[in-house]
Amino acid sequence: MQQSPGWHGLANPHRFQRVSALILPWLMAAALGFLAAGLFIGLVVAPPDYLQGPSVRIMYVHVPAAWLSLGGYLGMAIAALAARVWRHPLADLSVRAIAPVGAAFAAVCLLTGSLWGRPTWGTWWVWDGRLTSMLVLFLLYLGVIALAHAYEDRSRGDRAAGLLAIVGVINLPIIKYSVEWWNTLHQPASIRLSGSTIHADMLQPLLLSAVGFALLFAGVVLMRMRALIAAQKKAVRLRRKAALADAGA
Amino acid sequence: MTLPALLARLVARDLARAVARPAEALLPPLFFLLVAILFAFALGGEAGLLARVAGGVLWVAALLASLLPVAGLYAADWADGTLDQLAVRGIAPETLAAARLLASALLLLLPLLAVLVPALLLLGVDPRGAGPLAGALALGGLGLAALANMVGALTLGARGGGGLVALLLVPLALPVLIFGAGLEAAGAPRLLAAAVLLLVALSPLVAGTALRLARG
Amino acid sequence: MNQLPFIIAAYAVALVVLGGLTLSSFLWMRRAEREEE
Numbered sequence: 001m002q003q004s005p006g007w008h009g010l011a012n013p014h015r016f017q018r019v020s021a022l023i024l025p026w027l028m029a030a031a032l033g034f035l036a037a038g039l040f041i042g043l044v045v046a047p048p049d050y051l052q053g054p055s056v057r058i059m060y061v062h063v064p065a066a067w068l069s070l071g072g073y074l075g076m077a078i079a080a081l082a083a084r085v086w087r088h089p090l091a092d093l094s095v096r097a098i099a100p101v102g103a104a105f106a107a108v109c110l111l112t113g114s115l116w117g118r119p120t121w122g123t124w125w126v127w128d129g130r131l132t133s134m135l136v137l138f139l140l141y142l143g144v145i146a147l148a149h150a151y152e153d154r155s156r157g158d159r160a161a162g163l164l165a166i167v168g169v170i171n172l173p174i175i176k177y178s179v180e181w182w183n184t185l186h187q188p189a190s191i192r193l194s195g196s197t198i199h200a201d202m203l204q205p206l207l208l209s210a211v212g213f214a215l216l217f218a219g220v221v222l223m224r225m226r227a228l229i230a231a232q233k234k235a236v237r238l239r240r241k242a243a244l245a246d247a248g249a
Numbered sequence: 250m251t252l253p254a255l256l257a258r259l260v261a262r263d264l265a266r267a268v269a270r271p272a273e274a275l276l277p278p279l280f281f282l283l284v285a286i287l288f289a290f291a292l293g294g295e296a297g298l299l300a301r302v303a304g305g306v307l308w309v310a311a312l313l314a315s316l317l318p319v320a321g322l323y324a325a326d327w328a329d330g331t332l333d334q335l336a337v338r339g340i341a342p343e344t345l346a347a348a349r350l351l352a353s354a355l356l357l358l359l360p361l362l363a364v365l366v367p368a369l370l371l372l373g374v375d376p377r378g379a380g381p382l383a384g385a386l387a388l389g390g391l392g393l394a395a396l397a398n399m400v401g402a403l404t405l406g407a408r409g410g411g412g413l414v415a416l417l418l419v420p421l422a423l424p425v426l427i428f429g430a431g432l433e434a435a436g437a438p439r440l441l442a443a444a445v446l447l448l449v450a451l452s453p454l455v456a457g458t459a460l461r462l463a464r465g
Numbered sequence: 466m467n468q469l470p471f472i473i474a475a476y477a478v479a480l481v482v483l484g485g486l487t488l489s490s491f492l493w494m495r496r497a498e499r500e501e502e
Contacts, residue, residue: 039476043472043476053468054468054469054472055468055471055472057472058471058472058475058476061475061476061479062475065479084458100486101486101490104482104483104486105483107482108478108479108482108483111475111478111482112475112478112479115471115474115475115478116471116475118471119467119468119471136420136423139416139419139420140420140421142416143416143417143420146409146413146416146417147403147404147407147413147417150404150407150408150409150413151406151407151408156406156462156463156465159462160403160404160407160459160462160463163403163455163458163459163462164403164417167399167421167451167455168420168421170447170451171421171424174424174444174447175420175421175423175424177424178423178424178427178428178440178444179423179427181427181428181431181434181440182427182431185431185434213483216483216487219487220486220487220490223487223490223491223493223494224490224493224494226494226497226498227490227493227494227496227497227498228497230494230497230498230500230501231497231500233501234497234500234501
């Protein structure tokens with residue numbers, strides 16, 4: 001009877017479930033704390049921008065979302081690489097755990113970017129180098145999610161999606177460069193949403209909310225990993241039961 | 250058998266298959282023309298406008314045409330057991346992928362370049378000045394074939410058909426499209442060449458790995 | 466243009482999308498843990 005490698009002892013996944021159960025509540029509490037602090041200060045306390053006015057407060061959501069969606073894709077690709085190189089049984093699952101979270105942050109970045117651009121620059125969308133790159137990143141995320149779900153055999157989907165994520169991360173700098181190049185070619189002036197220099201008063205809430213969102217990202221990924229591992233264990237148990245029933249019959 | 254001889258044998262096999270069923274090879278260039286015709290209808294057929302957008306339209310048409318063969322790229326080899334046979338004989342899937350890249354690039358580019366002149370005429374562009382465009386399309390087309398090779402191997406046996414293929418290929422093809430269509434800008438040809446070179450180098454490795462993963 | 470509605474909308478979008486994601490992931494985790502027993 002063939003089993004996926006690494007599940008014999010169930011050592012690693014067990015440890016993961018135990019450790020994650022312990023740290024998850026603290027992770028989420030910390031996330032909430034940092035987010036409450038950062039967003040409160042950003043919304044109420046911090047000064048409005050000299051040029052843009054109060055709409056700059058959207059930055060405290062928009063910019064961390066951009067950082068995290070990018071970091072998430074990188075993390076996903078690294079996990080996929082680890083899965084291919086070291087055959088770590090959890091690493092393949094991480095693609096399905098991370099991708100929807102990263103995609104959600106990318107979507108938030110795009111939507112808040114649009115809402116920021118409308119009062120500031122008058123349009124709902126600009127083919128700004130950074131927004132356009134984020135749009136492409138969002139599409140790359142959708143591709144990974146779609147490929148992961150395109151197979152009956154879930155682990156086949158995870159492996160293919162992981163490989164796609166690696167291809168994506170290699171192409172990402174080139175895509176970013178080509179989009180910026182294209183933007184300077186066709187747009188009259190580069191419209192930038194975030195201010196050229198970030199004031200110290202703005203940096204504090206930005207960093208606080210960035211840490212909060214990062215902790216939230218980690219917490220949600222952890223939740224999804226726990227769900228995926230539990231589902232996988234159940235599937236293994238059912239398969240074993242079926243095999244025993246066949247043997248007995 | 251030496252590697253070049255093996256590659257030649259595999260490429261010849263692909264080409265022979267295409268010659269035996271020419272309809273499959275002729276559909277992408279026909280689709281290319283169809284897209285150009287569609288744009289003419291949609292944009293109003295006025296010669297000046299069409300000539301201005303012709304470059305961009307033809308690049309989009311080429312990208313869309315390159316999507317057509319992707320789903321079936323490795324399906325036949327999977328179905329008739331070729332993948333298993335090659336593995337049994339110790340032939341790396343990367344070798345098959347490299348041969349598939351060469352063959353599919355030829356089968357995509359030659360017919361495409363052949364219908365380029367009619368496409369240009371339909372869009373009101375004088376073909377005599379279209380040398381640079383043809384060169385860029387040929388080079389970019391090689392990059393698109395490299396991507397199609399990767400995506401075809403990655404989606405082997407997947408549900409989702411053309412939609413999935415398009416979702417995977419389009420974002421990755423953007424640099425080729427941007428540098429290719431932005432030909433009048435300084436440095437564009439070199440950037441296009443660099444992007445295509447990277448894709449061609451990656452393609453057999455990624456496709457080969459994907460084929461290994463498919464065999465489980 | 467009064468910027469306040471846009472600021473509120475942006476924060477609301479983040480709350481709804483990320484809050485919804487967190488909630489659905491949490492419920493999924495709970496359901497999977499229950500079926501594990």
